[in-house]
Amino acid sequence: MLRLLLHHLGKARFRLLLLAFPLVLTLIYFSSRAEFYELYYERPRLRIPGRQPAHSPDWWVEFFTRLQATRVKARPVKFKGEAPLLNWAPDLKDEERPQLLRLSEKDEALFRESHENFVRQLPLFAKHLPYKENTTGIVTTAGAPNFGQAISLVLMTRQSGSQLPIEIVLDSSTAWIDWVCENTMPRFGATCLYLEDEWVGIGQLVPKLERYQWKFIAIIASTFQNIMFLDADCLPVRSPDPIFDDGAEPFTSTGFIAWPDFWAPSASPLFYKIAGGLDVPTVASRTTSESGVMVFDKARHADTILLAAYYNYNGPNHYYPMLTQHGPGEGDKESFFQAALVLEGLRKLGVYKQPTEWMKPGVGVKKGYWDVKMLPRSHGRSIGDQWRGMFMQQMDPIEDYRAVMAALEKRKQEDAQKAGDTEEKSNSEAKAASHNNNSAEEADTDAQSSEKRKRSWEIWAFTSSDPDSNSDDTATLNTPAYPPGPQHNPHSNDNNSNISNTDKNGTFADEESYLTDSTFLSSLPPDFSTLLHHDESKFMFFHHNGVKPDFTLVLDSRAGILAKNKEKKYVRMWGDPGWIVQRLGRDVEKLLWEASMEIYCQGGLTGRWRLLERVCRKMRKVWEEVYADKTEIQEEDT
Structure with missing residues (x-):
């Protein structure tokens, strides 16, 4: 009886093994694909070689604890409506600021x-x-x-x-x-x-x-x-x-x-x-x-x-x-x-x-x-009558700073010229007036001229800590030789300031000497923008907030990286490259596409993740159709 029972159990085990074998093969296959790892496998964290962050856990504990201890306990804010989409302009009025929050x-x-x-x-x-x-x-x-x-x-x-x-x-x-x-x-x-x-x-x-x-x-x-x-x-x-x-x-x-x-x-x-x-x-x-x-x-x-x-x-x-x-x-x-x-x-x-x-x-x-x-400038791609940002x-x-400083210098000179013209006109009128009136007019003119120069200098004072300086070097900083001392700062106290370095005479540098009064940037006159003359070719960044520059999305027709013209041919992401090549001296879009292909077509990626293999093939196809000349295609084939 025992031998018969073992015989039947052996047959059952064999049948289970036969049924499980295809399942095991399926798991082995899918475990080698990206989808399996990305969706199902909770992998151990890799430690990337090279420099690692220097922040200690103790600091993060302090950071989050301070934020939690001072968190806002008020109810979530609510509005009636939302602020209008209003482009900025220098002549906007304060009443156009929405006040929707209560x-x-x-x-x-x-x-x-x-x-x-x-x-x-x-x-x-x-x-x-x-x-x-x-x-x-x-x-x-x-x-x-x-x-x-x-x-x-x-x-x-x-x-x-x-x-x-x-x-x-x-x-x-x-x-x-x-x-x-x-x-x-x-x-x-x-x-x-x-x-x-x-x-x-x-x-x-x-x-x-x-x-x-x-x-x-x-x-x-x-x-x-x-x-x-x-x-x-x-x-x-x-x-x-x-x-x-x-x-x-x-x-x-x-x-x-x-x-x-x-x-x-x-x-x-x-x-x-x-x-x-x-x-x-x-x-x-x-x-x-x-x-x-x-x-x-x-x-x-x-x-x-x-x-x-x-x-x-x-x-x-x-x-x-x-x-x-x-x-x-x-x-x-x-x-x-x-x-x-x-x-x-x-x-x-x-x-x-x-x-x-x-x-x-x-x-x-x-x-x-x-x-x-x-201000930023928008750029998009046009295909027929369709435009996409x-x-x-x-x-x-650095170019912006140069343009602002040049405009301030121009305004300074214009103010000085206006003050001089006003003074000259007043002097001419004074000659024809009585002695008493002449004295009064000259005093009034001097006061007006002085006030105009004062207002002009209040704007210009950003560039120099010495109002009597005649230097034309607007980028020079007059930084003190010694750190500031607490007694020169009206708002300091012994518990909050530990700087006490003195020079050989026992005097301290003022804390204000280390500060730039940037408030002048918000008080420039409305017409100041007309004085700014930037070299517009000196842009530094393309913030790609319209279509995201993620080439894993070339397989998604909705992402916007790829588009076709009426002849059903792929077109460039950024349209005609002429203006970019002229200003930067290189075809930036083509170089980005080629460098990205090198990343996504690495054997280490395409051999492990089928999705990235498809991305690579798609990028190569578009490159041959849009970016490569015939010589490059022939070299690629060989």
Whole structure:
């Protein structure tokens, strides 16, 4: 009986093995494909060789704990309607700023309490924002949905001639991204940063981050002191490296550069009330900012970055809608520049004492901000009567600084000429008047002339710390030889200032000597834009916010990378390349396409992931039809 039972069990086991064999083969097959790894396999985290982030878990604990402790406890803000889509113009009136936000007294008080509590701890908190001293690099953020954009950014950065290292902060990943980070990015001087490596054990403190919030995390996580943050779809077409050269303006005298968007500002006036009772900027003072490209010195602007982090941490339900009132581009875009404006305003009111550790003798830098005045230009692709937006061009900030300084010099000369003409006319009229009237008129004329010169100099004073200086060198910084001392700062106190270096006479340099008063940029007269003469060929970035520059999407006809004309032939992404070749000296689009093919057609990728093999084949087909000449095709065939 036992032998019979074992016999039947053996047959059953055999049948089970026969049934399981096809299933095992199927699992083996699919486990070698990308879809399996990406959708089902929870892989171990790769440690990418090379430099890793320097931020300790203890610092991240402090960071998230401070944000959580000061979070906004008010109810989510709500509006009736949304701000109109209004293009910026220098003659806009203040009444065109929408006022759609209403807060109860309780919620307004909760907002104000939260803001005050965070700003109060900034001087101490900002002293130890982590970075590697005297390093400079480019930072972006990407993840599984858009890593192809980051690849394009890296390739275009190197095509531009930039030698700056690049850090890609990943918000998510897949197996093929891990492979590229490990095997390809180091060849281009790029490093992928996996923040999960730093957040091990503190996951309960890390909030669920939405799309826009990863930008402030990337800036914080970057290891560089001087950073250029770029959205993954913002492509450098000229090398940005000169921005950081010694003495280069405006970075030397500000440490923070922002670029403009198209729209008029639509922040609620309540934001400035909550932030400390600050004056509401005029609508005509500047456009909204474009946070897809920003430059920071983390030493000088640690407090600015951390206040922006506070706005973003409380962004989705509170500060994002408050800063735009549901206007165009709602998200993180206004949080960084507004942080700089708020801290400057609070410092001038005497209620905020900034960190001064960065103020070192002989370094030759100042703290302020510069918002580029050259507006962006749109570019799109036309096929027949169909137009599709591709990117907007953003200006080289060095060229923008030159144009603004030249316009200020021209205005200064015009004011002096007008003052002289007024004085000469008054003197002529005075000769025909009585002696008493003549004396009165001359006194009045002198007063008018003096006031005009004073107003002119108040604008021009940005470029010189010595009003009596006759120097024409508008880029020279008069940085003190010694750091500032607390007794020269009316808002300092012994608990908040540890700078006490003195010169041989026992005197201190004034803290104000290390600051650039950037407020003049918001008080330029409405007709000032007519004086600006930029070299418009000196654009530096193509912010590809129309069609995303992700070549994994060439298989998706809806993505917009590929399009056909009426003859059913593929056309270029950017249309006629003539104007780009003329201004940059190279066919940027063709070079990007070819460099991208080299990435996506690597055997290490195509041999493992069938989807990327199809991407490679599609890119080669389009290249042969659109970009290659016959000689190149013949060489490819051989």
